[in-house]
Amino acid sequence: MTFEQSDTSQDTCFPLADKTTTIMAIAAGLAVANVYTVQPLLNVIGESLAMRPANLGLAVTLTQLGYAAGLILLVPLGDLLNRRSLIVGQTGLSFLALAIVALSDSPGLFLFALAAVGALAVTVQTLVAFAGTLALPERRGAAVGKVTGGIVIGILVARAVSGSVSELLGWRAVYAISALVSLVTTLALSRALPGDPRQPGTASYGSILRSLxxxxxxxxxxxxxxxxxxxxxxxxxxxxxxxxxxxxxxxxxxxxxxxxxxxxxxxxxxxxxxxxxxxxxxxxxxxxxxxxxxxxxxxxxxxxxxxxxxxxxxxxxxxxxxxxxxxxxxxxxxxxxxxxxxxxxxxxxxxxxxxxxxxxxxxxxxxxxxxxxxxxxxxxxxxxxxxxxxxxxxxxxxxxxxxxxxxxxxxxx
Missing domain, CATH: 1.20.1250.20 (MFS general substrate transporter like domains)
Structure with missing residues (x-):
């Protein structure tokens, strides 16, 4: 069978710099942390927004559902669009979504923004794919391993840090800080990421999804x-x-x-x-x-x-x-x-x-x-x-x- 693919020029392959891979790993860890930040905060968020206990679980569920939707609808865009622009754009949108969470004054707006945070966090998978395709074959595993390590560290650290910050400054401060970090990460990625070596793809978005x-x-x-x-x-x-x-x-x-x-x-x-x-x-x-x-x-x-x-x-x-x-x-x-x-x-x-x-x-x-x-x-x-x-x-x-x-x-x- 033949899959729709964009052209990749062999002349644009180059060793992926360790510094660049480190920045990608940090960005991936910070992005995925946003998915798990809410878990230790459910009780205080429920009291702040007057959410019924039965509805608190929706905060976790909608974040995970947003992430699942992003895997299917957003990650494949990396095969169609410029991956550098896609990563920077999604990280920038994460800043807006996290800021809305921090400023939410109603359960509905809070839950909607959390779902958006989850969907945009899938930029971590685009980072993994980008690192794996930029690296030379003999360095691919090392690059993927470094970025994946950043993701797992982000997951493990998120729960501990969010709980501690919430106890000191309140739950809104957790998301305000996360929003600022996302903004800084956007700027760092825009400066550090190399250009996507591929030529623009000719496949349609629909055909990309149908090929999954x-x-x-x-x-x-x-x-x-x-x-x-x-x-x-x-x-x-x-x-x-x-x-x-x-x-x-x-x-x-x-x-x-x-x-x-x-x-x-x-x-x-x-x-x-x-x-x-x-x-x-x-x-x-x-x-x-x-x-x-x-x-x-x-x-x-x-x-x-x-x-x-x-x-x-x-x-x-x-x-x-x-x-x-x-x-x-x-x-x-x-x-x-x-x-x-x-x-x-x-x-x-x-x-x-x-x-x-x-x-x-x-x-x-x-x-x-x-x-x-x-x-x-x-x-x-x-x-x-x-x-x-x-x-x-x-x-x-x-x-x-x-x-x-x-x-x-x-x-x-």
């Missing part, structure tokens, strides 16, 4: 990596959704802010996972995937020892985050390399499975905890992880993914 299911159905590599995404983020969400219950209960009785700060332990695992991209660049994608999934299975053993010591939990968090991010970096490096001229669309399809896995893990963990407690959650997470390892074992003898990726790279070796 065909990418999934016709590309075995994308299907396989999408399954990995569903599995690892189902396990990830199973842990991070349920862990708040035992940590806030006896004997620990941690506050929400303390739980958020405890989540920062995961940054150590995320930083370690950046090395996965470099190994993928060397053709070790199958070994990285299998090793990471084995670590994911192993991580549930110390996690299950939470009742004995928080130190065991910390060890488990590092292993779990290291494993999940290593597979995630590998997945994105390979699919972007496979379709450099359609990176926006394949990232969008891939992230749908990320979202589905996260949602499934969250729903399952809350139910399992109510029935079987923390050990039931650990058993569920371990079962999901073992399923991922078995899936890897069943596909490990297939042709090397990385060779497939490099074979269609637009940049010369």
């Amino acid at each position: 299911p065909r990418f999934f159905l016709d590309d075995r590599l994308l299907r396989r990596r999408a399954v990995y995404a569903f599995i690892i983020f189902a396990a990830f969400s199973t842990f991070w959704t349920a862990v708040v219950f035992p940590l806030t209960d006896a004997p620990f009785r941690l506050s929400n802010t303390q739980v958020g700060l405890f989540g920062l332990v995961g940054i150590a695992g995320t930083l370690g996972a950046r090395g996965a991209g470099k190994l993928v660049d060397k053709g070790s994608e199958q070994r990285v995937t299998g090793t990471a999934l084995a670590l994911l299975c192993l991580s549930w053993a110390p996690i299950a020892l939470l009742s004995f010591s928080l130190w065991w939990l910390a060890v488990g968090i590092v292993l779990l985050d290291l494993a999940v991010q290593a597979v995630h970096v590998t997945n994105q490096t390979l699919i972007v390399g496979r379709h450099p001229d359609a990176a926006g669309r394949v990232i969008a399809v891939y992230m749908v499975f990320y979202s589905l896995g996260s949602a499934a893990g969250a729903a399952a963990s809350t139910y399992v905890y109510s029935v079987s407690g923390w050990h039931g959650v650990c058993l569920a997470g371990a079962t999901i992880s073992i399923a991922g390892l078995l899936f890897w074992a069943s596909t490990a003898r297939t042709p090397t993914d990385n060779l497939l990726a490099l074979a269609v790279s637009p940049c010369p070796d």
Whole structure:
């Protein structure tokens, strides 16, 4: 089959500067943080805007729905429009959406603005796709790993920082500061991002959207990596959704802010996972995937020892985050390399499975905890992880993914 693609000139390929990649990683982390900022603030926002408790959950739901809509409707635009302009434009619009949230005086306006914040936060996926296609093939994994690391750090830091700032200055200050940061980020990206080397695409927006299911159905590599995404983020969400219950209960009785700060332990695992991209660049994608999934299975053993010591939990968090991010970096490096001229669309399809896995893990963990407690959650997470390892074992003898990726790279070796 033939996908609509824009022309990419080989003459415009160049090594992506480390400084530029760092700015992209920071921008991605700040953008995705806006999706998770609201979670620790629900009670104080409800009191401020006179929202009924039953409606508070809409703040999280609409933000996530906005993000899901952005994955389908906005991320594919990166295959049609100039990606540099798209990234700068979406970041600038995020400033406006966050400012509206901070100034909201009614539940309706607040919820509408939050949905817009969620939709515009998908610029992080365009940043990943842009970094992966700008970098030379032998540096693609390192670039994707660095930007992805920024995203995960942003998620982990958002809850802790927003809760602490809210306690000191109020919830509106959290969004006012986020708006100012988005404005500064817009200016920084406009100066730092290189031009998009592609020529303008000739496909229509409608044809771009219609091609999304065909990418999934016709590309075995994308299907396989999408399954990995569903599995690892189902396990990830199973842990991070349920862990708040035992940590806030006896004997620990941690506050929400303390739980958020405890989540920062995961940054150590995320930083370690950046090395996965470099190994993928060397053709070790199958070994990285299998090793990471084995670590994911192993991580549930110390996690299950939470009742004995928080130190065991910390060890488990590092292993779990290291494993999940290593597979995630590998997945994105390979699919972007496979379709450099359609990176926006394949990232969008891939992230749908990320979202589905996260949602499934969250729903399952809350139910399992109510029935079987923390050990039931650990058993569920371990079962999901073992399923991922078995899936890897069943596909490990297939042709090397990385060779497939490099074979269609637009940049010369």
